[in-house]
Amino acid sequence: MLKKFKGLDRKTVLTIGRIGSVLSVLMYVSYIPQIINNLNGNYGNPVQPLVAAINCTIWVLYAILGEKKDWPLFTANFPGIIFGLITFFTSLH
Numbered sequence: 001m002l003k004k005f006k007g008l009d010r011k012t013v014l015t016i017g018r019i020g021s022v023l024s025v026l027m028y029v030s031y032i033p034q035i036i037n038n039l040n041g042n043y044g045n046p047v048q049p050l051v052a053a054i055n056c057t058i059w060v061l062y063a064i065l066g067e068k069k070d071w072p073l074f075t076a077n078f079p080g081i082i083f084g085l086i087t088f089f090t091s092l093h
Helices: 002-006 010-029 032-039 049-066 072-092
Strands: none
Touching: 002 010, 010 072, 049 072
């Protein structure tokens, strides 16, 4: 199975990466309904968004601290820091 992927052209690999980046951003934007619920007093569990924010922070640091900056990785994970922390703090009661 992996041998099939090794033969992919650069354009296909970039397309897969872009789709992954968009899906990552959408995953963190999906916290918005939970943030609204939290603000309305229907609190969610704070653990998952906090862990997501920490995870994204690690990936963002990895993306920018390397010799060659990985901007797609940075872009895919930075919203997770923001939305994860907002969701976490609004879920505390």
